[in-house]
Amino acid sequence: MKTMLQGAYESVLRVQDQSDFREEIIRFANGLGFGTVTAMLVFDHALGDSEFISIDNAPSNFHETFKNLSMGRVDPVMQHCKRHSLPIIWNQRTYVDCGQGELWEEQAKFGLCAGIALALHLPEGRHFCLGVDRDQALPSDPASLTQIVAELQLFAVHAQESAWHVFTPQGSPAAQFGARLTPRELECLRWTMEGKTAWEVGTILSISERTAVLHLNNAMHKLECNNKHQAVLKALRLGLIR
Incomplete structure (x- = not known):
């Protein structure tokens, strides 16, 4: 055997x-x-x-x-x-x-x-x-x-x-979600992970607070999350941010 x-x-x-x-x-x-x-x-x-x-x-x-x-x-x-x-x-x-x-x-x-x-x-x-x-x-x-x-x-x-x-020939969940998020959306998630507010994220990235919020909302939607904190946790778990 x-x-x-x-x-x-x-x-x-x-x-x-x-x-x-x-x-x-x-x-x-x-x-x-x-x-x-x-x-x-x-x-x-x-x-x-x-x-x-x-x-x-x-x-x-x-x-x-x-x-x-x-x-x-x-x-x-x-x-x-x-x-x-x-x-x-x-x-x-x-x-x-x-x-x-x-x-x-x-x-x-x-x-x-x-x-x-x-x-x-x-x-x-x-x-x-x-x-x-x-x-x-x-x-x-x-x-x-x-x-x-x-x-x-x-x-x-x-x-x-x-x-x-x-x-799952399309690849892993990480690859699928990673392909959906733009570099700027990932940047906003990274700074949110560091505890920054949308206003602070906008200042760091030289964009308006409103644009920072828009990027975070888009990231939340693409990651299928209800809020930005869930989105950060999921992005971490998938290895999209570190």
Whole structure:
């Protein structure tokens, strides 16, 4: 298995399109002993909304069922991945202990009885989640289970690089936002970061206070923020200002 999995790390880095990526994560999951796999890219936006791109091989009727259950808000595995970087090893007990036993019963009908999931929380408000599921219990031997978790973590690091490339061909959020802002708008954000008022920014840049405000408002709009302080924080997080 080790040789096959080593090849999976290299293969997923060479994918050329979304179909290739899906095939590689399914092949990896199957080699690890799991029938179902889900990879998810998440973008956090400034106004609190998030954008999701999901790739999986779950049955179509599974999606039809759980779309109506607002699953993400109550699923303990998804909630764990939202808040933590450590993998979660889950089974029926995981759901029963948090009062979601019925949810487990529903998804078990589709062969999702036990599994492992993890999330990589990356800069620029990006997250990559990877989970593998199967219709039987996980190995009881701690050493075997630890090895599976380690293989999944290593594969996730490789897979996320390809996922961003093939599913977001326009580039990273930093590149997208950076292309929108003008040099003068970035200058106004930099001086605002230093605690300067719009009048002081205008004086430093030899422009009027009104023009400085206009540049800041434009930057706020392009960064999808409600005020200049949020815009500064987002620009810092994206690496647009330092």
